[in-house]
Amino acid sequence: MDNNLKDLLKKNAIYYTLVPSVLVINDPGEIIALENYYPNNNDEELNLSIALSIGSNRLNSKCWISTKIDNATDGSKPLYHSPYNEFKHNGVTYYPYSINTSSYRILGILNLCDGLYKFVKEANR
Structure with missing residues (x-):
């Protein structure tokens, strides 16, 4: 994993693990799991x-979230994408989703995660 990304996660006290490739089939990338994530505003409402x-x-456009949310009609939201396969x-x-990551560089990972957190929080209301 990129050292700048490691430093960013460490600086923000984000606990992460590398997911063994045998758990996620057909993904050429490296999978990292951010466990018990919450935004910097200390909103610990969701696990x-x-x-x-x-x-x-x-x-990459693949992501997995520990909460299954039905597809939204808004194309800017993550879409449940079963071909990516869920894993434990x-x-x-972790349930599979497809997300638009075109505006995020690797060091924008926390902004992306904040958006995913907000998506799940709003969907659970």
């Missing part, structure tokens, strides 16, 4: 874990 596929210096890691079940 949410997020796994992301990282390619060479970019975030460290006792957490």
